[in-house]
Amino acid sequence: MSDGLFEMPAGPRRDSGGSLAGNPTSSAPLAVRMRPQTIDELVGQQHLLAPGSPLRQVIEGDQPLTILLWGPPGTGKTTLASLISNHTDRRFVEVSAVSAGVKEVREVIAGARQALANSGRETVLFVDEVHRFSKAQQDALLPGVENRWVSLVAATTENPHFSVISPLLSRSLLLTLESLTDDDIATLLDRAVGDERGLGGTVSVTEEARDHLVRLSGGDARRALTYLEAAAGAAQAQGKTEIDVEAAALAVDKAAVRYDRQGDQHYDVASALIKSVRGSDVDAALHYLARMAEAGEDPRFIARRLMISASEDIGMADPTALPTVVAAAQAVAMIGWPESRIILAQAVIHLALAPKSNAVVVAIGAAQADVTAGKAGAVPPALRDAHYSGAKKLGHGHDYRYAHDDPRGVVGQQYAPDEVDGTEYYAPSRHGFEGSLRERLAKLRAILRDR
Structure with a gap:
């Protein structure tokens, strides 16, 4: 199949190196080896896996559905796709959102349609990081989704309301994955230490070291297992059979920050x-x-x-x-x-x-609302530009009163158009310096209206 696509057979999923995920003798990373092979092994996201839930229906192969999995990294999106692969007789095809183009997407849809017509066999299409697809690439998915030629499972770390086109979003069931709790991460670490697919009991972990790894993982299961694997290597390099805080700190010196500049x-x-x-x-x-x-x-x-x-x-x-x-x-x-x-x-x-006041934003908002509503009348004649030839014949500047001529520095005259004359937009709070403006503003308004 074209670059960016690969089809997975039913049964245990194979990683990109060709080794079986979960094989204890595999050289695959610990996070891949420990990927759950059954729903019961899944840690976290239980709110999505209740009996009869749409996600469970897809995993158990009951009916075609289009699902968008939205959640932070390391919360199980790829794992759920793997479970679908392991627990269905349908064709499983994965599209790389990084390398696949419109042509490759259309090839998958065409292949799924042909398989359905020839053998009645359905296709599950998994698109990881679907937010990386352009609008044209996402558009190419629509025929397969609309005609149920594929069951689309798309994963994203970004808000799909902003990163997925509306036609695809409206045809999909949006499921939100939650960050794993500290207890979830601790369970994964304990399992990886003892499981034959993981470290197989070759090392142990002190409670303090485990807590350290949990804290540094930032709720990301993949990162937690990667850190554990690194800590085990550090401990073994020191001739130890126990991962202590020192070994964990040596392997990982900085916590993961739960922050994505693009998400x-x-x-x-x-x-x-x-x-x-x-x-x-x-x-x-x-x-x-x-x-x-x-x-x-x-x-x-x-x-x-x-x-x-x-x-x-x-x-x-x-x-x-x-x-x-x-x-x-x-x-x-x-x-x-x-x-x-x-x-x-x-x-x-x-x-x-600092003392707080939203009087400024409220004032400009109220003024703009009046302008939007059509309250934007003529500028009073006294305020109009009187510097050009003929302006005075038009009455511009007539009866304008120069504020600096008054010992108070302010004189009573009409500044606002008739439609909003007397409207009070700015209402100072009593907080900080603005509190001292309340009395001054009241005096100014009194003078201005004394015409």
């Missing part, structure tokens, strides 16, 4: 950062900033979000907030990681601890 967590963590700032929880805000820093997020992206927050969530309650973040944005544009973390941390601390 949902890019936006989820950024959202959590801003909401923590808005909620004045400086410690939570610093936590999310640290996650973004550790994942290598673009510091300019973080600075842009903070600049918005400085006006949206703080505004005139602390007029120094916006200049502080603008200065931080200029600094990180010149510096980058890792030093930018210090500058951004200062900005985050300033914003989180």
